[in-house]
Each structure stands twice: as C-alpha cells, then as structure tokens.
Amino acid sequence: MFHKILIANRGEIAVRIIRACKEMGIQTAAVFSEADRDALHTQMADEAVCIGPPRASESYLNMANIISAACLTKSEAIHPGFGFLAENSTFAAMCRDCSIRFIGPDPETIDIMGDKANARKKMEETGVPVIPGSSGLINTIEEAEKLAVKLGFPVMLKAAAGGGGKGIRPVGKVEELESQFYNAQSEAKANFGNGGLYMEKIIENARHIEVQILGDNFGNVIHLGERDCSLQRRNQKMLEEAPSIAITDEKRKALGEEAVKAAKAVGYKNAGTIEFLYDKNGRFYFMEMNTRIQVEHPVTEMITGIDIVKEQIRIAAGEPLSVSQDTISLRGHAIECRINAEDPSRGFAPAPGKIQYMLLPSGCLGLRVDSAVYPGYYIPPYYDSMIAKLIVLGDNRQDAIAKMKRALEEFVIEGVSTNVDFQLELINHPSYLSGEYDTGFIMNEFIL
Amino acid sequence: MNLFKKKKYVPVTVRPSSEYAPHVPDGLWVKCIVCGKTVYGKETGEYKICPHCGGCFRLSAGERIEMIFDEGSFQEINANLETKNPLSYPGYEKTIAGLQKKTGLREAVVTGKGEIAGLTVYGAVMDSNFMMASMGSVVGEKMTRLFEKATEEGLPVVAFTASGGARMQEGIISLMQMAKVSAAVNRHHQAGLLYITVITDPTTGGVTASFAMQGDIILAEPKAVIGFAGRRVIEQTMKHQLPKNFQTAELVLENGFIDKIIPRPQLKETLIKLLRIHNAVKGAGA
Numbered sequence: 015m016f017h018k019i020l021i022a023n024r025g026e027i028a029v030r031i032i033r034a035c036k037e038m039g040i041q042t043a044a045v046f047s048e049a050d051r052d053a054l055h056t057q058m059a060d061e062a063v064c065i066g067p068p069r070a071s072e073s074y075l076n077m078a079n080i081i082s083a084a085c086l087t088k089s090e091a092i093h094p095g096f097g098f099l100a101e102n103s104t105f106a107a108m109c110r111d112c113s114i115r116f117i118g119p120d121p122e123t124i125d126i127m128g129d130k131a132n133a134r135k136k137m138e139e140t141g142v143p144v145i146p147g148s149s150g151l152i153n154t155i156e157e158a159e160k161l162a163v164k165l166g167f168p169v170m171l172k173a174a175a176g177g178g179g180k181g182i183r184p185v186g187k188v189e190e191l192e193s194q195f196y197n198a199q200s201e202a203k204a205n206f207g208n209g210g211l212y213m214e215k216i217i218e219n220a221r222h223i224e225v226q227i228l229g230d231n232f233g234n235v236i237h238l239g240e241r242d243c244s245l246q247r248r249n250q251k252m253l254e255e256a257p258s259i260a261i262t263d264e265k266r267k268a269l270g271e272e273a274v275k276a277a278k279a280v281g282y283k284n285a286g287t288i289e290f291l292y293d294k295n296g297r298f299y300f301m302e303m304n305t306r307i308q309v310e311h312p313v314t315e316m317i318t319g320i321d322i323v324k325e326q327i328r329i330a331a332g333e334p335l336s337v338s339q340d341t342i343s344l345r346g347h348a349i350e351c352r353i354n355a356e357d358p359s360r361g362f363a364p365a366p367g368k369i370q371y372m373l374l375p376s377g378c379l380g381l382r383v384d385s386a387v388y389p390g391y392y393i394p395p396y397y398d399s400m401i402a403k404l405i406v407l408g409d410n411r412q413d414a415i416a417k418m419k420r421a422l423e424e425f426v427i428e429g430v431s432t433n434v435d436f437q438l439e440l441i442n443h444p445s446y447l448s449g450e451y452d453t454g455f456i457m458n459e460f461i462l
Numbered sequence: 463m464n465l466f467k468k469k470k471y472v473p474v475t476v477r478p479s480s481e482y483a484p485h486v487p488d489g490l491w492v493k494c495i496v497c498g499k500t501v502y503g504k505e506t507g508e509y510k511i512c513p514h515c516g517g518c519f520r521l522s523a524g525e526r527i528e529m530i531f532d533e534g535s536f537q538e539i540n541a542n543l544e545t546k547n548p549l550s551y552p553g554y555e556k557t558i559a560g561l562q563k564k565t566g567l568r569e570a571v572v573t574g575k576g577e578i579a580g581l582t583v584y585g586a587v588m589d590s591n592f593m594m595a596s597m598g599s600v601v602g603e604k605m606t607r608l609f610e611k612a613t614e615e616g617l618p619v620v621a622f623t624a625s626g627g628a629r630m631q632e633g634i635i636s637l638m639q640m641a642k643v644s645a646a647v648n649r650h651h652q653a654g655l656l657y658i659t660v661i662t663d664p665t666t667g668g669v670t671a672s673f674a675m676q677g678d679i680i681l682a683e684p685k686a687v688i689g690f691a692g693r694r695v696i697e698q699t700m701k702h703q704l705p706k707n708f709q710t711a712e713l714v715l716e717n718g719f720i721d722k723i724i725p726r727p728q729l730k731e732t733l734i735k736l737l738r739i740h741n742a743v744k745g746a747g748a
Binding site for chain 1: 463464465466468483484485486487490491500502504505
C-alpha cells in the first residue's frame with residue numbers, strides 16, 4: 015500500500031481524496047495555486063506544495079510542477095481527481111516514466127477512449143450498441159451531408175477530441191450543415207487543438223444514463239449500477255440519482271453487462287464511467303467513456319456501500335477488487351444536488367465571493383455533504399463554481415426526495431448566491447416527482 | 463486562516479529510499495537553449511523543436527542522419543579514426559575515452575556516403591556532444607578525406623556543421639586543419655561539384671572560419687548561434703555592449719553571410735530540391 019499520495023487537484027474532490035487517504039492511514043501531499051493558499055484541501059493535507067499562480071494552465075495543469083512536487087514530497091502515487099489532468103494521457107505516461115503510480119487507467123486506454131470517434135468505432139467492433147452515426151471522422155461537407163440525410167435530421171456534429179460540451183453543434187436541417195460544420199470544427203480546434211469531427215443522430219427525449227465501472231490490474235471488471243444524470247443545464251449536470259427509475263431490473267442487468275463488455279474490450283483498469291443514451295423506446299446506445307472518477311460518484315457509493323476512491327487507491331496499489339459482481343447489491347435510492355456559487359438572476363453566472371456565514375445540513379440517517387468551503391473562505395474566481403454536493407440515501411425514491419428537500423431547506427449560506435432555490439424548485443416539480451424527465455427537461459421547462 | 467491549528471514545523475520521518483522513490487529520469491525534461499523554458503522531451507516532436515519558441519534542440523549525429531538520409535542508405539567511412547594525442551596533452555586521452563564511451567562515436571564528426579531521395583551524396587555531420595565538436599586532427603582528416611572521395615567520385619557534399627572551434631588540446635595541429643580542409647574543399651569546387659553546408663547551433667571558431675562558410679549554398683537552422691570569436695571575448699576586447707541577437711542565424715543572414723534559414727521540418731525537402739536542380743543541370747551539361 016502507498017505510504018504517501020499526492021492529490022493533483024483542488025476543491026471538494028481533493029478534500030474527498032484526502033479524507034479517504036487519512037482513513038487508510040496514507041500520508042497526503044496537496045498542491046495548491048497561489049489563489050488556494052487558504053483552501054480547505056491545502057490545510058487538510060499533511061503537507062502542501064505551491065505549484066504556481068492562480069491560472070490553472072500555470073498551476074493545476076502544470077505537469078512539470080506537479081511531478082516536481084511529487085518527487086519533492088516523495089509521493090509514490092498521484093490521484094488526479096476529475097478534470098485538470100485526470101484524462102491527460104501525456105501526464106499519465108509522465109508519471110509512469112518517473113516511477114509514480116497514476117491512480118487511474120493506463121495512458122494507452124485514456125488515449126483510446128479520449129478520442130471519441132475512435133472510442134465509438136471500438137465499441138461498434140465489440141458489439142456494444144452505439145448511437146447511429148459516422149464510422150470514424152467526417153472529413154468533408156459532402157460526406158457530412160450524405161450521412162446526415164441517411165441518418166435523418168436532426169444530427170449532432172461532435173469534436174473527436176472533445177469534452178465538457180465543447181465543439182458540439184446540432185444540425186436541424188441540411189441548410190444549416192455547412193456553417194455548423196465549420197463552427198464545430200473551429201471550436202474544436204481552438205479548445206482541443208484538433209478539429210476532427212464525427213456525427214451522431216440526435217436521439218430526442220433521451221435520458222443520460224451512465225454506468226460506474228471498476229477494473230483491477232488482474233482483468234477483473236465489475237459494474238456498480240447506473241446513475242441517471244438527465245437533469246442538465248447546458249450540458250452541465252445539476253442533479254443525479256441512482257438507480258434510474260426509468261429502467262427495469264432486467265434492463266439494468268443488460269446495461270451493466272454491456273458496460274463491463276465495453277470496459278473489458280479496452281482492458282480498463284481503475285474507476286471509469288460508461289455513458290449511455292436511453293431513448294423513449296427502451297433502447298440504449300453507447301455515447302462515450304469517461305476514464306476518471308466523476309463528480310456524481312457519491313450516489314453510487316450510497317446505494318452500494320462501496321467507497322470508490324478507496325477502491326481506486328487499492329487498485330492502483332496492485333490489489334485485486336475487494337468485491338465481486340455477485341456480492342454487489344443495490345440498496346435504496348440516492349440523490350445528489352450540486353450546489354454552485356452562481357447567480358440565478360444573472361443567467362447562473364458564477365458568483366465568487368467571501369462566505370460570511372454558512373450552516374450545512376446534517377443529522378439523521380442517510381445524509382452526506384461533500385464540500386470544501388467554510389465560513390470566512392473566499393471563493394476564488396479562477397475555477398469552477400461548485401461549492402458543495404448534497405447527497406441523500408432513502409429507502410426508496412420518495413423517501414430520498416423528502417430527505418433532499420429537508421437538506422436543501424436547511425442549507426444556509428450568506429455572502430454568495432447559490433442555486434439552492436433552483437434545486438428546491440426542481441425537486442418540487444411534478445415532472446421530477448413523477449420521474450418523467452429527459453435531458454431536455456431543464457432547458458425546456460425552466461425559464462433561464 | 464489556520465483551521466486545524468497546525469504547527470508550522472513538524473518532525474519529518476526519514477524513510478529508507480526504496481526502488482519506488484519517484485524521480486525524473488535524465489532527458490525526460492529538457493531545457494531550451496533559446497528561450498530557457500523547461501520542455502517535456504516528447505513535446506519536442508520528431509524534429510526536436512521547442513514548442514514555445516521554435517528553437518532547435520541540438521541533434522546527435524545519429525539523429526541528424528536518420529532525419530535527412532534515406533533509411534539505411536548511409537554508409538560511414540573512416541569510422542575508426544581517432545586522435546593520437548599529438549602534443550601529449552595531459553588528461554586528453556582520458557577525456558576522449560570517456561566521450562567515446564558516452565556518445566558511441568570515436569570523434570566529433572561522422573562522415574560517409576548516403577542517399578537523399580535516391581540522390582547519392584557524401585555527407586558529414588558534426589556532433590556537439592563530442593567535446594563541443596571541436597576540430598582537431600581527426601575531424602580535419604575525416605573532412606579532408608570526405609572531400610577527396612567526393613571529388614574522385616564526382617559527387618556533391620552536404621555538411622552539417624557544429625563546433626565550439628579548434629581543439630585546444632591539439633594546438634597548432636588543430637588550427638592547421640582549417641587550411642587543410644579548405645584546400646580539399648577548393649579542389650572539390652574546382653571539379654565543378656556542389657557543396658551545401660547546413661550551419662547548426664552552435665557553429666563557431668575555426669570551423670566557421672573555414673569549411674562551414676565555403677559552401678556554394680549556405681543554409682542555417684533558425685536561431686542557431688553562428689560566429690567566430692566568443693561573444694564575451696569580443697565585448698571585453700571592444701569594451702562595447704553587443705546587441706541581444708548578436709551571432710544568431712537571423713542577424714548573420716541580415717548581414718549577408720548565409721543564404722537562407724530553413725526551419726527543421728522543411729530541411730530535407732529543401733536539400734532534395736537543391737540536389738535535384740543541380741543534378742539535372744550537371745546531367746544536362748555533361
């Protein structure tokens with residue numbers, strides 16, 4: 015087992031990882047930018063190294079500095095969290111070259127799944143159903159038009175090297191194709207340095223259902239059930255729940271098996287998530303694979319009782335999975351609400367500032383709050399605006415919703431605006447309560 | 463705010479270093495000579511160029527040959543020549559032996575015959591890893607024999623120069639190589655044969671003052687240092703501040719000493735074009 019781990023991240027995920035390490039008796043080394051000198055993760059870790067100025071590109075994305083920090087602190091492993099360098103195969107390869115264990119999949123696997131067009135192709139070859147679309151990249155407008163007509167409009171043009179919702183353009187009819195093609199291409203080039211595009215048919219009124227995967231270094235791959243993340247605003251998830259009430263147990267089993275099949279096809283190691291689109295006709299399609307731990311991992315932890323971060327650490331340390339597929343049972347229903355420091359009246363623009371006063375919900379059974387902020391903390395403007403995740407576990411969905419309502423109402427924060435009121439509106443909405451929502455729900459139902 | 467009331471200093475337990483101690487292997491990160499930034503080795507790409515400033519990292523003879531000559535076509539000549547320490551300079555033999563072991567070369571230049579896009583040429587590549595590619599008796603002899611062979615066979619020569627100057631440890635014998643090589647170059651020239659030099663970073667001293675500047679066509683790599691006397695020596699002698707871009711390829715080009723600066727990815731292509739044009743002309747005239 016590792017003696018010391020360096021956490022190459024910040025905010026609540028860094029705190030999450032530090033907590034897991036402490037519980038495992040592993041020493042922790044944090045890295046922080048100059049803006050995060052007072053951050054909770056910086057203070058909580060056993061030691062902390064400043065790795066640069068506030069801008070992420072000069073600090074949290076600065077591979078040389080982070081590797082140097084690991085060598086300096088003699089950290090045997092690096093946990094990259096999510097975002098930043100978590101899916102950067104160059105960084106993973108660099109760790110390997112410097113005898114540092116990267117807590118995640120192999121760099122080669124990150125590359126295969128990071129190229130979305132390639133990943134699609136690989137899944138097709140493996141027999142996992144994919145969204146009808148192009149086989150590989152689309153190089154010309156003529157190719158695009160031909161395929162779009164064949165698939166039937168509307169279609170989506172997506173960046174092969176993409177992520178985070180960038181480089182994606184919908185095309186409603188053939189007249190829009192040319193301009194959207196060039197738009198998507200240039201956004202992709204600007205954000206990812208690669209303008210390659212692929213095409214998928216837009217599956218309307220679908221749900222975004224993802225499956226949590228764990229794989230060890232011995233070829234064992236299991237799934238921990240699914241999460242329903244259909245509630246999104248501009249491709250950013252707001253609320254997640256597990257299990258998904260839209261699918262039957264039979265479908266759940268099939269979905270899990272497809273996910274494991276997909277992960278095994280690429281020799282997947284460590285934690286990952288396979289994202290599927292689930293349409294109104296009960297068909298699911300592979301969308302993409304995220305080769306990292308995700309923000310919403312707590313809902314899976316709540317219903318399975320498995321600490322995913324600790325599993326990640328054990329897998330990286332060379333231990334086999336501590337559970338097998340048949341010993342996993344899903345109990346109850348979990349919901350997570352993301353609390354962001356944003357101003358709903360200004361189109362949810364990020365609203366950094368100083369937290370004057372804060373009271374986090376607590377107490378009773380099945381409530382968990384993952385947060386990295388504290389009263390007196392100044393939220394820096396350089397990073398994403400998420401400040402807390404409220405997670406509940408209920409005996410069933412109704413119970414879970416009641417708990418979440420209670421938790422949201424108990425949440426007090428002064429000094430910054432948050433989306434708590436919005437989450438309360440969402441959770442009281444009849445369509446949410448009935449479970450009849452899809453990825454278009456928030457954008458269509460709420461005047462934003 | 464010190465939330466956990468941590469003390470400023472804590473006792474550090476010294477663990478015995480194990481094989482798993484993280485360390486950065488040599489060469490994984492390199493420093494760009496031009497802009498000074500630390501660059502991840504793999505990011506320099508197949509042409510070893512700094513992604514920040516475009517500066518060219520120095521190549522070994524092997525790397526250059528691989529980049530320019532058709533695969534497997536380069537046949538080295540006079541590979542075993544090595545210095546006999548003509549002045550019995552103390553410590554010189556030990557230094558040479560160490561460098562031979564480290565670089566795998568016997569001396570600072572690799573000469574031979576090869577093909578570039580099927581066109582046969584005689585080539586010389588100087589390697590700054592070997593004593594800063596200083597020119598001594600062996601470099602001089604190898605270069606001379608190269609030009610003699612090329613003259614004999616009626617073939618062009620492409621030379622990639624790099625040098626810190628004449629090799630101190632061989633004294634006047636090093637200096638004399640300038641005249642010797644220049645004479646061989648001249649005989650090659652009299653035979654109407656093409657000689658292209660590619661001046662790479664850094665090319666200074668006796669090599670600049672002799673065969674590096676004798677090319678019919680003189681190319682250079684971007685931002686290469688090209689000069690004769692060292693910058694500091696000049697400043698101290700003249701008691702005069704020199705401009706920042708002094709002795710760069712760009713300034714030297716401006717002042718008419720070289721013909722063109724070619725970015726490394728386009729170098730092979732450029733050489734092919736030049737060799738083809740001159741080959742065609744030669745064929746036509748023969």
